[in-house]
Amino acid sequence: MTGPASDAPRAAAGDAIAFEGVRLKFGGETLYDGLDFTVGRGEFVCLLGPSGCGKSTSLRMIGDLLAPDSGTVRVDGRAPRDAWSEVAFVFQSPRLAPWRDALRNVMLGAELRFGRAEARRREPAARALLAMVGLADAAGKYPSMLSGGERQRVAIARALAVEPSIVLMDEPFSALDPNTRRRLRAEIERIWQHTGRTVLFVTHDIDEALTLADRIVLLSNKPTRVLETIAVDAARPRRLADDPRLARLREHLNRLFASLEAPSDTDPEEPTA
Ligand SMILES: Nc1ncnc2c1ncn2[C@@H]1O[C@H](COP(=O)(O)OP(=O)(O)OP(=O)(O)O)[C@@H](O)[C@H]1O
Numbered sequence: 673m674t675g676p677a678s679d680a681p682r683a684a685a686g687d688a689i690a691f692e693g694v695r696l697k698f699g700g701e702t703l704y705d706g707l708d709f710t711v712g713r714g715e716f717v718c719l720l721g722p723s724g725c726g727k728s729t730s731l732r733m734i735g736d737l738l739a740p741d742s743g744t745v746r747v748d749g750r751a752p753r754d755a756w757s758e759v760a761f762v763f764q765s766p767r768l769a770p771w772r773d774a775l776r777n778v779m780l781g782a783e784l785r786f787g788r789a790e791a792r793r794r795e796p797a798a799r800a801l802l803a804m805v806g807l808a809d810a811a812g813k814y815p816s817m818l819s820g821g822e823r824q825r826v827a828i829a830r831a832l833a834v835e836p837s838i839v840l841m842d843e844p845f846s847a848l849d850p851n852t853r854r855r856l857r858a859e860i861e862r863i864w865q866h867t868g869r870t871v872l873f874v875t876h877d878i879d880e881a882l883t884l885a886d887r888i889v890l891l892s893n894k895p896t897r898v899l900e901t902i903a904v905d906a907a908r909p910r911r912l913a914d915d916p917r918l919a920r921l922r923e924h925l926n927r928l929f930a931s932l933e934a935p936s937d938t939d940p941e942e943p944t945a
């Protein structure tokens with residue numbers, strides 16, 4: 673573990689993702705006032721930060737759904753508009769088509785990107801991905817017949833089916849119960865190790881970040897900048913309770929996070945009941 677370090681000067685041609693001096697305003701409000709961070713090829717980076725600091729917005733910029741006011745976002749060394757085929761998303765809710773069974777949901781992304789004929793040719797690969805996420809026997813099941821965790825696995829398989837080099841995950845497990853969440857974390861770690869993809873994973877959850885990340889990029893409140901970048905080089909699979917260095921890091925992050933998430937930052941859109 674190398675501990676807190678500054679990330680700003682690290683951008684390199686080999687990075688999968690690079691934000692450099694990114695500024696963005698929504699209406700009159702500054703969201704990013706010079707945001708710098710990088711994700712190396714094959715790296716697993718967790719983007720951690722308080723609600724509303726712009727984590728999802730960063731993913732939208734990487735996916736070319738939104739452009740910065742100034743500064744640059746590079747994806748695989750290119751402008752996001754030239755690199756969209758490198759990128760796939762997994763969201764908090766699985767967003768499956770209810771009228772398609774699991775296999776056809778996995779094939780949907782490939783169908784939209786490459787056309788029906790190509791997606792059909794890729795059917796064996798789609799089946800293999802379903803097997804990889806533990807759903808080999810569920811290919812013919814519709815979303816209504818699957819549990820929340822199983823649906824999210826289908827969404828992960830669907831993202832991988834377009835063979836992206838970069839997978840963007842926006843709080844993909846936060847709607848699941850703690851056990852399912854733990855299982856899927858272990859699964860995504862295994863898949864990442866097996867496929868060598870670059871993963872940028874957004875989370876609120878410090879333990880999740882410490883379990884999964886090669887590096888944690890901690891964002892501040894608005895106007896958002898990188899507060900700290902923390903390299904976590906503990907062996908995998910990690911058991912936080914057994915590793916005193918991880919426990920110290922958790923304490924450090926908890927302290928920082930508590931200072932960020934003051935009650936005045938509560939997102940009015942989040943249900944509080
Ligand atoms: N299209 C938009 N127009 C205006 N404001 C926006 C738009 N998109 C996002 N915002 C605002 O930008 C801020 C960052 O939003 P974003 O969804 O990126 O936050 P987040 O860090 O993902 O939060 P959470 O953890 O709650 O998901 C929020 O204050 C949000 O209201």
Ligand SMILES: [Mg+2]
Pocket residue numbers: 727728729842
């Ligand atoms: Mg978000």
